[in-house]
Amino acid sequence: SKSVVASSEKTRTVCTYCGVGCNLEVSTKNGKILSIQAPYEAEANGGHTCLKGRYAFKFYNHPDRLRTPLIRKNGDLVESTWEEAYDFICSKLTEIKTNFGPDAIAGISSARTPNEENYLMQKFMRAVIGTNNIDCCARVCHSPTALGMQRAFGTGAATNSIEDLNHTDCILIIGANPTDAHPVTGAKMKQKLMKGVTGIVIDPRRIELAKYATYHLQLRPGTNVALLNMMLYFIITEDAVDKDFVDNRTEGFKEFKEEILKLDIDQLECITGVDKHLVREASLAYAKANAGMEFHGLGVTEHSQGTFTVQLISDLAMITGNIGKKGAGVNPLRGQNNVQGAADMGAQPHQGAGYYDVTDPEINARYNTFYRSKVPDHVGYKIPEMFDAAINGSLKALWLIGEDVVQTDPNTQKVIRAMNNLDLLIVQEIFMTETAKYATVILPGTSFLEKSGTFTNGERRIQRVNKVVDPLPGTKSDGEIIVEIMNRMGYPQPPYTPEGMLEEISQIVPFFAGVTWENLTDNGLQWPVFEGGKDTKMLHQKEFKRSSGKGKFTFINWRESKEVETHGEEYPYIITTNRELEHYNCGTMTRRTGNVDILTEDVLMIHPKDAADHFIEDGEMVCVESARGKVDIKAFITDEVRPGVFSSTFHFPEIMLNNITSDVHDSEAMCPEYKVVMCRIRKSKGK
């Protein structure tokens, strides 16, 4: 993976941004990064990257990088040595554990740090602290995907590979905007649609792919369940069910069908705001395709019925036989480069490494032996529960790795209250984020370019991340930091190496059984990887991972979001959140690259009719208010959104859009409902 020409080098590594997981070739000279290219032979991206991966790397040595630990003394964060910071953390954690018990401590691991470091973080929380209070940002993005697909299929990960786009004749995209958020995959989809593959886009916004799709079902936010029920209704009533697949591979269909046939299609049309004839045509196009490939994103999961929506998407794939064959499947588009890996490694409060149920006595016994420690057998706090526990005083300490919860989690003022109420907030970061401002102690970590390990992309591809440049002086990798703290807390660990940690992972995570550092060549391997190194491009070919081996149909009725029921009258508009191509998530990295000159601010998309109703002009500052708070933001008048619906990014802390978002969450997985926020609008005062 490394070739050297004189003092120049080319190193293969993996992009730190989205879940496409593009393989990159980074050129350096005398320890300085010159450029990033996309290797043509890389299976994940075949010679392509987007402008995030290719150009947005300059953050790694930005002057803002944190380069020394900081400890809060008399209200101010002051520089310290690593030794002081470690002593401070270890004595505070020990004191809190002794006085309040292990469940008074929690950790949030990072979806941008490699598998090995995520694995170590959950091991630290479980084996050293003795709590299952460990979570990661999958909670606020795809936790409903994991749970919904586990319920239907037994496994909560993409069933197929991106390469299957070459074998599909129908692409169904629901609640995702791939050309902005997963650009390399989005470009492949666009090419296919331009060449005549049937495209169905289900999205409240007219996203770019909607312009190339055969059908755009522009539903009201919060009505995915109603729309999918319409599709299932037409597939059943128009006799487009794949009977062989349903009879041989699934269970629960009879009861499911009975419930679907009771639905009132006119009522659903009214709820969704989408013409039933259009839904019928789109449903039949998907059902009758030789192979229909489904993709979804946070427009599915970030709803109070997120998990249920994923279950219905799974129903849709099973009823049409679109599982276990090429060019088909249910394929969540994972937002962060290693969010799949963070969950695989056990950075979740209910499942340890390898998705084992922490409450199962046999699993508990296995963990106890493997970790040589007493691992707890009760489920820990999910992220929203951590905030509640901090506010009510039962959570005393929180360790965050690379997670800016103040800017990214909903209802900012509530998150700030939680941070302020902790006795100990450890923030391990590369920049002074909005959250880091509340820290008791800050540990300066390293970026992806300064470390090695593995990332797992959205198609289950475990790829090797290779160190390109040395860590900036004063910084340490997350793995090194966690191991040094483990050793100081009386749990001896060998010095951190990604190779060694990967070996340990392969012993406890069954779908990593055949993974070694050496056999992960440049293109990586897709899990499950069996002894000997054979990997898996497609899941569920012969049977599902559920105990019966069958896929499970579940009927779900639509229900209005609590946010609409509670606040709809006072706040009559819906605002939903979106992403733009130039920036990644809350922009901590991309705002410190040239991308900030291309896209300089968050704006509010507003339909011309709504703008006219409020005498708002393009570019004018408006105040958007919800039951949680308000933000002032620039209006961008566009018919990309429906009347009554606004949309905005949250890339910039100057706007802090999450001041208004709702912490109502998915009833099953506790993913917050960022996509349905009731609000009202007026011109900003004095602007």
Ligand code: SF4
């Ligand atoms: Fe590839 Fe995503 Fe990185 Fe863009 S952001 S280069 S699509 S991994």
